[in-house]
Amino acid sequence: MKSVVADARRLVVKVGSSLVTNDGRGLDHAAVARWAAEIAALRRGGREVVLVSSGAIAEGMQRLGWTARPKAIHELQAAAAVGQMGLVQAYEAAFSEFGLHTAQILLTHDDLADRRRYLNARSTLRTLIALGVIPIINENDTVTTDEIRVGDNDTLGALVTNLIEADALVLLTDQPGLYTADPRRDARATLVSSARAGDPSLEAMAGGAGSELGRGGMLTKVLAAKRAARSGASTVIACGREPDVLTRLAAGEIVGTQLVADAQTLAARKQWLADHVQLAGRLALDAGAVRALAREGKSLLPIGVVSVEGGFERGEVVGCFAPDGREIARGLVNYGAADTARILRQPSSQIESILGWVDEPELIHRDNLVLLA
16 A cells, blocks of 8 residues: 555645744754655655645744733734744745745635635635745734634535545644554553544544644544545655654655545535535524435425524525434525524424515525535
8 A cells, every 4th residue: 555645736834833943942943944845755756735834823922922822812813923923934035945936825614614715715726836846835823813714724625625636635633643542641651643534433432622732633634634635635644853844754654644635526516515624604404305405415494493593694604403403404595583483393394384484495405505414
């Protein structure tokens, strides 16, 4: 077996805060230089690489002399603004040694949730790649709030992977990969060399949170691999301190854990729907509606909806949840929250008599719905 990166022409590489900032002690310029050298080697080999980098807040904290990550949103935003300067300078200097230009791309969830902005971001990134520029992507922490936050750069890496239809996602962390249990607590834990992305057992293995510097952890990486697999991209979770980790992966060596995507991929529009990490609302379904969506490929009708949460408007993305609490699907809703609450548990033939008008007989049409489980 060879690495899933071996045949990847276009890949997204994500590096975590602890790697970029040497566990919070300031930017690790030597590490940045190593990754630049390896990515330059991949470029010479004809591969296209996009880099998603954490570290802005951690670098800002170091520059400001803060020893603990602040909790106030305005202080986090200030730290990100200060740290982003050092982060970009470090990458630009490192890549310039190999004659490569870099470009800074700062994204929020809104950039990816709005269809027009999503397509604009994709066009920009594809143009930069075609020009031979290395895009350096980070979440725009200087302006984000909880309502528009992607959440962590593992998720952002997966979203970018889907956005540009990359072949592979490489998540570089300070751990060797995914273990069957937490190796710090279980001496019997073993490294998972290869598994199927989206396998539910992986989430149980991944367990707890990451370091104090970043928002991610092994669970976010497993979930990111599941998300990236929707566009057919496989994922590698590996230690960023391994010598020549990227070039070894590209040569076919298996380093860390590889989570392999199934062959089937989602169509672009449904992939965009699946990539919404913030939902405008939630619909609780009965067992019959779950069966109609998951097994029979049908649209969601009002009669199968038990309850409504959120203040969504017509055309926004809502999640569909099974009786056991699992999100099984999400899609573009044909009625706002207030109207949905009035027609739930009712047959479609009654919509007009209840509302005084009718738009569509379906609450969510199957063409605007994507299954998640």
